[in-house]
Amino acid sequence: MTGIRVAIVGGGPVGLAAALFASRAGMTPIVMEARDHDGDKACGEGLMPGVLPLLDELGLDPPGHDLIGVSYRQGARQVDHLFPGAPGRGVRRTALVAAMRAETDRQGIERRHARVTGLTQDSSGVRVHCEGSEDVDADYVLGCDGLHSTIARGLGLVSRPSRRARRYGLRQHFQRAPWDSMIEVYYAGDAELYITPVDAETVGVAVLGPKGINLSDTIAQVPQVREKLAGVPAASSLRGAGPFPYRARSAQVGRVLLVGDAAGYVDAITGEGLRVGFAQAREAIQALQIGQPASYPRRWRKVTREFRLLTRGLVVLASSPLRESIVPLASAAPRVFGVVVNRLAR
Numbered sequence: 472m473t474g475i476r477v478a479i480v481g482g483g484p485v486g487l488a489a490a491l492f493a494s495r496a497g498m499t500p501i502v503m504e505a506r507d508h509d510g511d512k513a514c515g516e517g518l519m520p521g522v523l524p525l526l527d528e529l530g531l532d533p534p535g536h537d538l539i540g541v542s543y544r545q546g547a548r549q550v551d552h553l554f555p556g557a558p559g560r561g562v563r564r565t566a567l568v569a570a571m572r573a574e575t576d577r578q579g580i581e582r583r584h585a586r587v588t589g590l591t592q593d594s595s596g597v598r599v600h601c602e603g604s605e606d607v608d609a610d611y612v613l614g615c616d617g618l619h620s621t622i623a624r625g626l627g628l629v630s631r632p633s634r635r636a637r638r639y640g641l642r643q644h645f646q647r648a649p650w651d652s653m654i655e656v657y658y659a660g661d662a663e664l665y666i667t668p669v670d671a672e673t674v675g676v677a678v679l680g681p682k683g684i685n686l687s688d689t690i691a692q693v694p695q696v697r698e699k700l701a702g703v704p705a706a707s708s709l710r711g712a713g714p715f716p717y718r719a720r721s722a723q724v725g726r727v728l729l730v731g732d733a734a735g736y737v738d739a740i741t742g743e744g745l746r747v748g749f750a751q752a753r754e755a756i757q758a759l760q761i762g763q764p765a766s767y768p769r770r771w772r773k774v775t776r777e778f779r780l781l782t783r784g785l786v787v788l789a790s791s792p793l794r795e796s797i798v799p800l801a802s803a804a805p806r807v808f809g810v811v812v813n814r815l816a817r
């Protein structure tokens with residue numbers, strides 16, 4: 472089926488990927504993005520090896536720094552896992568979004584600066600209500616508006632997580648040459664610190680943990696990172712995200728499908744999000760292409776299952792008394808650790 476009008480709410484990476492998949496399928500996508508900015512967001516910015524073939528499928532090859540594996544460190548203990556095939560890539564969010572926007576422009580996809588405030592749907596279509604632009608009529612809507620999605624909330628699909636379970640993320644870049652081609656993950660107190668090289672002159676630093684986490688305090692707790700970043704100027708402003716976990720009760724209601732973080736996000740502990748987000752975008756467009764939006768929740772469950780289970784398991788472990796034993800256990804069972812990392816890196 473072609474000529475289908477798809478309104479995409481949110482011009483983050485997943486919304487832009489959905490627009491590119493839709494355009495390739497002969498549909499007419501329109502992207503509505505609330506913020507007039509460079510697309511920056513708190514993110515670890517590690518594209519796992521499995522993301523690059525998906526980007527390639529969309530004609531995208533964003534600039535960045537090769538990532539050859541993941542190194543987990545706790546005190547004096549360290550366990551490394553090298554990706555078995557092609558490397559992943561550390562890519563600044565702004566560089567990723569710029570490459571995706573350029574490709575949507577090349578394909579003549581309309582992108583509109585508009586904040587979506589709600590929608591109404593019936594059996595013939597959906598009207599998207601916008602602030603800052605005229606309303607948009609479409610056959611289908613993809614809610615790609617991220618964590619705590621306005622679209623999901625408007626559909627009554629969101630319940631709040633318990634306060635105890637809430638975690639948050641922070642991120643800032645520092646202007647110095649990367650010292651490693653692995654993503655380094657440090658367990659520091661009740662937070663996790665992620666170091667990702669994103670280009671020849673910049674490293675990204677992200678921290679995850681409970682409410683109140685502080686990036687410089689966490690860096691100060693990790694001597695290996697503290698020394699490398701001493702006196703190094705920041706290359707971006709500090710950004711935050713959260714709380715997670717977040718989950719919409721269903722990924723589809725009538726003509727509206729939720730895609731990416733808008734449908735649910737467990738945690739950033741596994742450095743994932745983009746791969747599963749792009750995979751959801753592809754599944755959503757395929758469901759619309761065959762005229763079966765109701766097939767999307769089943770497809771969504773399938774492409775997110777492993778991410779949800781492994782990530783939930785790791786968060787439970789990291790929040791338990793076994794936290795102190797994560798790296799020692801991983802180094803005692805390197806095969807099991809390798810299998811887990813490989814599953815996440817696909």
Ligand SMILES: Cc1cc2nc3c(=O)[nH]c(=O)nc-3n(C[C@H](O)[C@H](O)[C@H](O)COP(=O)(O)OP(=O)(O)OC[C@H]3O[C@@H](n4cnc5c(N)ncnc54)[C@H](O)[C@@H]3O)c2cc1C
Nearest residue numbers: 481483485505515516517587616617640731732743744745
């Ligand atoms: C600290 C941290 C580290 C992470 N590290 C990694 C990592 O290393 N690798 C990885 O793959 N993933 C990582 N993730 C996850 C990844 O950042 C997300 O999964 C990804 O950004 C989801 O993309 P998205 O397009 O669904 O949502 P977003 O990137 O949140 O984009 C949503 C867009 O919708 C727009 N929007 C919101 N509301 C409206 C509205 N009402 N109208 C119009 N537009 C609207 C927003 O402005 C935004 O541009 C991390 C996340 C965090 C928090």
